């Protein structure tokens with residue numbers, strides 16, 4: 001399979017015509033997120049992109065490992081330094097990235113939905129086809145590394161299922177129009193820049209940015225009875241009733257509303273199925 005073509009991506013996506021300040025493709029690294037977090041201390045610019053052909057220590061949410069074999073996916077991180085957005089609003093960036101990934105899936109003819117906050121599921125079995133890891137990169141200024149792992153081809157090694165037994169899938173298995181990773185990376189970075197620009201102009205408010213309704217429309221968690229695994233390891237059962245303009249999930253836990261800022265959800269069933 002052809003490697004990701006950095007010069008083609010740079011020609012399309014770098015300033016002055018494109019949205020990004022810098023873009024590199026490396027053949028192998030531990031984790032592109034870790035590399036960009038480190039780059040922040042060296043003064044890396046807003047909208048710096050790092051893509052790897054392979055990661056040897058790809059990290060997922062909640063300390064999980066992100067399987068990153070050579071050539072099977074797009075392992076990509078973007079450093080964002082949105083000066084006018086407050087710390088409190090940064091959580092919604094991962095929702096923005098989730099939307100961008102579903103934009104790409106749809107452009108490739110793959111029907112994808114989101115599991116709150118940002119797992120991208122595709123196919124009749126709703127397998128996980130992409131995951132997003134958003135990490136603060138500085139304690140004293142606004143800097144976030146947004147990492148996206150997108151499965152393009154099936155992994156040559158077995159992948160452990162996600163929370164709730166979620167199987168892995170890939171764009172190829174779901175009939176994507178192309179598996180050319182340069183083309184897919186270009187679509188992904190363009191969609192992300194577009195969505196993130198609206199988010200930034202609205203200072204991180206998803207509703208004001210016109211992103212909240214798109215998210216609600218694509219979020220398969222809404223209306224489901226779920227088990228939520230909280231950031232502290234606790235669990236909560238309820239019906240997912242909405243997502244707010246900061247990307248938080250609103251759960252109805254039997255008459256009482258709880259707002260979840262972070263965590264994992266396992267879809268149990270929809271209330272209609274229960275009756």
Ligand SMILES: O=C(O)CCCC[C@@H]1SC[C@@H]2NC(=O)N[C@@H]21
Pocket residue numbers: 030031032033034055057058059060061062064066074075076077119130131132133147148149150
């Ligand atoms: O669903 C998850 O758990 C999030 C997975 C995020 C994986 C991506 S791959 C590129 C970037 N570098 C990493 O080490 N992780 C993210």
